[in-house]
Structure formats: structure tokens, C-alpha cells
Amino acid sequence: MLIKIPRGWELPDSAATSETLFRQRRSLVTAIAAGPILAAGAALLPRGAFAQSAKVADPTADLYPVPQNMRYRPERAITAEKEATSYNNYYEFGTTKTIASTAQDLQIRPWTISFGGMIEKPFTIGFDDLVRKMPLEERVTRMRCVEAWAMTVPWSGFPLKAMIEMAKPTSGAKYVHFETFKDPKNAPGLRQFWFPWPYVEGLTMEEATNEMAFIATGLYGKPIPKQNGAPLRLVTPWKYGFKGIKGIVKVTFSDKRPTTFWEKSGPTEYGFWANVNPAVAHPRWSQATERLLGADERVPTQIYNGYGEFVADLYKGLEKEKLFM
Numbered sequence: 001m002l003i004k005i006p007r008g009w010e011l012p013d014s015a016a017t018s019e020t021l022f023r024q025r026r027s028l029v030t031a032i033a034a035g036p037i038l039a040a041g042a043a044l045l046p047r048g049a050f051a052q053s054a055k056v057a058d059p060t061a062d063l064y065p066v067p068q069n070m071r072y073r074p075e076r077a078i079t080a081e082k083e084a085t086s087y088n089n090y091y092e093f094g095t096t097k098t099i100a101s102t103a104q105d106l107q108i109r110p111w112t113i114s115f116g117g118m119i120e121k122p123f124t125i126g127f128d129d130l131v132r133k134m135p136l137e138e139r140v141t142r143m144r145c146v147e148a149w150a151m152t153v154p155w156s157g158f159p160l161k162a163m164i165e166m167a168k169p170t171s172g173a174k175y176v177h178f179e180t181f182k183d184p185k186n187a188p189g190l191r192q193f194w195f196p197w198p199y200v201e202g203l204t205m206e207e208a209t210n211e212m213a214f215i216a217t218g219l220y221g222k223p224i225p226k227q228n229g230a231p232l233r234l235v236t237p238w239k240y241g242f243k244g245i246k247g248i249v250k251v252t253f254s255d256k257r258p259t260t261f262w263e264k265s266g267p268t269e270y271g272f273w274a275n276v277n278p279a280v281a282h283p284r285w286s287q288a289t290e291r292l293l294g295a296d297e298r299v300p301t302q303i304y305n306g307y308g309e310f311v312a313d314l315y316k317g318l319e320k321e322k323l324f325m
């Protein structure tokens with residue numbers, strides 16, 4: 001049986017809009033990149049100015065914006081870009097929410113990701129090569145932090161499934177493990193020796209190949225900012241935000257479940273599954289409602305963060321597991 005699911009980029013207006021935007025952006029980027037004087041002069045400029053020129057020179061900037069996938073209706077207003085990029089969790093840079101400026105010191109080029117474990121042949125790939133091999137799309141999804149704040153943002157990137165297929169896991173692989181960099185040089189939070197670095201996360205293969213599991217490489221139609229996980233981070237909208245590991249450098253396939261960063265740090269409070277559920281309270285606070293970033297509003301939290309139609313089946317037969325912490 002052939003089922004045709006209408007996809008966002010097949011709709012004539014959205015396709016036309018993306019295409020026009022794409023062309024405009026591209027000629028702008030080309031014009032700026034054509035100026036070698038800008039790059040040479042940058043060394044003489046104050047730090048802020050250099051950061052600005054470095055941003056323009058992102059080698060993947062020409063890729064964005066990408067066509068929108070309208071399948072996952074956000075049903076909420078998009079969070080202001082300023083909010084989503086200035087209120088973050090990224091413990092490698094500290095335990096406060098205001099790590100954005102510290103995170104700018106992270107060197108994101110060169111950036112390689114190593115693939116290993118139960119795959120046909122281990123390999124390492126540069127981020128710029130990887131992203132150009134992947135089917136890029138934009139999707140607006142909700143993100144619910146376990147601390148009960150939430151945002152709704154346009155991620156650009158690709159389905160995790162596409163990267164898994166590229167890695168060619170063997171049939172024995174049951175889990176995919178992800179790791180963040182652990183070099184303390186440009187990430188002062190890594191000196192907090194009491195945390196079990198590196199940040200580790202994982203999914204079952206069924207979760208990882210579900211259509212909702214996404215790797216974000218962009219945000220608000222541009223390369224993703226460092227504070228949000230550049231150059232690539234995981235997005236699992238039906239799970240608490242801590243599953244969305246940032247700054248990924250290593251992907252490993254295994255028949256064993258990883259013990260994640262938060263499980264090691266607080267095993268009575270955080271688990272492997274971490275699916276959103278308003279009815280299962282955190283030991284220290286209710287999960288019934290959430291605060292929207294940039295608004296004073298609190299709204300009810302939904303089971304699987306409202307994405308049950310896509311993911312609830314993944315948990316059939318797993319009712320004995322702690323699925324919601």
C-alpha cells in the first residue's frame with residue numbers, strides 16, 4: 001500500500017518562500033565571504049568584532065534556511081530568539097542559565113565526530129562533510145526542560161535516522177550512545193570535578209530511528225549558536241530537555257544501555273527514559289505545568305510533551321520501566 005503523506009516543503013507557498021530566502025541569503029554570504037580583507041583585518045579588531053566576523057564566516061552558513069517540515073505542529077507561539085539563545089543549560093560552561101557569552105570561546109572548527117562500537121567499520125567524519133550528506137529540514141518543536149520551563153523553536157538539521165543509516169550499525173546494536181567534548185580548555189564548567197564528565201546520553205535504536213529524533217545543526221534559520229549546542233546536538237521533543245545532548249563528538253552503538261550523565265549525577269531524580277509526563281512528579285517539584293520562556297504564562301504539560309501520536313508505541317511492553325524520570 002502506498003500512502004502519500006503531505007510534507008511541508010511540497011506545499012507551493014512554503015517552498016517558494018524558502019527558495020527566495022535561500023537565494024537572498026546565499027548571495028549575501030557569498031558577497032561577505034569574497035572579502036579577504038575582512039578576514040585579514042579581523043586580527044586587529046577588538047574581540048567582539050572578531051566574533052562577529054567569525055560568525056559570518058561559518059562554513060555552513062550557505063546551507064540555511066532549509067525547507068520547513070510542517071508535520072509537527074507546534075501549536076504554540078515561537079519563543080523569541082533572544083530568549084532561547086540567552087537562557088540555557090550547558091554545564092560544561094557553568095551551572096547558571098547565563099552561559100551564552102562563556103560558550104563563545106568553544107572552538108567549533110575543526111570538529112570531528114567519531115562513530116564506533118557495533119557498526120560495520122568505525123570511522124571519523126568532519127562536521128562540515130557530515131552535514132552536507134544529510135537531508136536538511138527545519139521543524140518547529142516544543143522543548144520541555146525537566147526544571148519545568150519550555151520553549152518552542154525552529155530547529156534546522158536532519159532526522160537522526162539518516163545519520164544512523166550512514167553509520168551502518170550491526171544487527172546486535174540495541175542502543176546508541178552520544179558523548180560531548182571533555183576538553184576543559186575552553187569550557188570552564190568541566191573543571192567542576194564532581195560531575196561525571198563527559199556528558200553522556202543515549203537512546204534505544206527504536207527511539208533513535210523514530211521520525212521525531214532529530215539532530216539540530218541550525219536554529220532560527222542559521223547555524224546553531226554555541227550555547228545551544230553547536231555544531232550539532234540531539235533534539236528529542238517528547239523527552240525532558242536533558243536528553244538533548246549538545247556539542248556531540250562521539251556516537252557509539254552497543255547492546256548495553258549507557259549510564260547517562262544525569263543518571264550518574266542524581267540516580268534518584270533522573271533516569272534513562274526521561275519521557276515527559278505531567279502526572280509523574282519530580283521528587284522535588286510537580287511536572288504538571290511549565291513556564292514558557294519569555295512569557296509569564298504557565299501552561300499544562302502534556303504526556304510525551306504532546307507528541308504521543310508519534311512515540312507512544314515505542315513504550316508498549318515497557319510499562320515496568322521508569323519511563324517518566
Ligand SMILES: Nc1nc2c(c(=O)[nH]1)N[C@H]1C(S)=C(S)[C@@H](COP(=O)(O)O)O[C@H]1N2
Pocket residue numbers: 084087088089090091092144145146180199227228229240241242243244245246247
Ligand atoms: N553537553 C550538554 N548537553 C546538554 C546539557 C548540558 O549541560 N551539557 N543540558 C541539557 C539540558 S538540562 C537542557 S534543558 C537542554 C537545554 O538546551 P537549550 O540551552 O538549547 O535550551 O540541553 C541539554 N543538553
Ligand SMILES: [Mo]
Pocket residue numbers: 089145146147240241242
Ligand atoms: Mo533541562
